[in-house]
Amino acid sequence: MQKKKLxxxxxxxxxxxxxxxxxxxxxxxNFDSKKIYSVLTQALLKNSGLFVQVDTNITILEADVVxxxxxxxxxxxxxxEFISSLFFAQAELGLLKIVETTSTIKKxxxxxxx
Amino acid sequence: MFNKCFVVAxxxxxxxxxxxxxxxxxxxxxxNDFEEFLLDLGYKEIFVCKSIKRKEDFVFSLPKTKKLLxxxxxxxxxxxxxxxxxxxxxLILTKGGDIKLNTQSVNNKNSILYNPIGQExxxxxGLAEISKQNNKIICFNINEIRTNQYRSIKQMRxxxxxxxxxxxxxxxxxxxxxxxxxxxxxxxECFLENFNLEKETIKxxxxxx
Numbered sequence: 001m002q003k004k005k006l007x008x009x010x011x012x013x014x015x016x017x018x019x020x021x022x023x024x025x026x027x028x029x030n031f032d033s034k035k036i037y038s039v040l041t042q043a044l045l046k047n048s049g050l051f052v053q054v055d056t057n058i059t060i061l062e063a064d065v066v067x068x069x070x071x072x073x074x075x076x077x078x079x080x081e082f083i084s085s086l087f088f089a090q091a092e093l094g095l096l097k098i099v100e101t102t103s104t105i106k107k108x109x110x111x112x113x114x
Numbered sequence: 115m116f117n118k119c120f121v122v123a124x125x126x127x128x129x130x131x132x133x134x135x136x137x138x139x140x141x142x143x144x145x146n147d148f149e150e151f152l153l154d155l156g157y158k159e160i161f162v163c164k165s166i167k168r169k170e171d172f173v174f175s176l177p178k179t180k181k182l183l184x185x186x187x188x189x190x191x192x193x194x195x196x197x198x199x200x201x202x203x204x205l206i207l208t209k210g211g212d213i214k215l216n217t218q219s220v221n222n223k224n225s226i227l228y229n230p231i232g233q234e235x236x237x238x239x240g241l242a243e244i245s246k247q248n249n250k251i252i253c254f255n256i257n258e259i260r261t262n263q264y265r266s267i268k269q270m271r272x273x274x275x276x277x278x279x280x281x282x283x284x285x286x287x288x289x290x291x292x293x294x295x296x297x298x299x300x301x302x303e304c305f306l307e308n309f310n311l312e313k314e315t316i317k318x319x320x321x322x323x
Binding site for chain 2 (some may be wrong): 025026047080081083084086087090091094095096097098
């Protein structure tokens, strides 16, 4: 059988990502990643509108219940909009602290493991 | 007066040992482990503000802390109380909110106008011009956006725009009573970009190194 060649997106056309490590400092907040995702998207919608919310493509990669940290991946172009929207997210998630923002997941993984 | 020195220092952008600037309420000191919490957020020094309604309220002391430097600030509810201020190392904020209070505060060189946002828009280009002449700093409470979202955003956008035009210094405080009222500097830095402020200006206003 002839192998079908996979179509690969050229690096220049790929969306550049940013990885953000966020810590929830409020201990009383229920750490449910689905709920957190919903709060983050709603906050971004409120701050920047629907089109930015869709293009930002928020993905929660890791949610550590013990250390109360979130590893989030977003589109690089909307980094400022996303961070800005956390102002509104704080109303439901309590105080948030941005621990680190990196361009590759490898750089941030070390911090999560520590 | 402390405020004159404070204004000069602020304008020269000195005090580079300060990592972040904020004013919190005296009620915040009731929170458990407040010192570690503030240090963890990146504060090295912070102003603790007490609301002053009568002459007797001026007497208050701050707890001793190990690493965090606490400084005194007062928020005058009544503008006439400004003559009662005797302490030198005191950051004096005078409450704005209507045209009379804003005008009184802007004309006084020793105080900082706190939150010139009211039921209606009560800060115009004339007041911004006087602020510039008197070398004033205008202070905004960023948590006001959470409570009166539409009104405060609308008024703040207008006022910040004219202050920026007249090159008047501003600062943004939380006046936090609880831990959840505080805001991470990175979040605030990005959030303030919504008010058409440049990154460098925001960093200067927030005193971020």
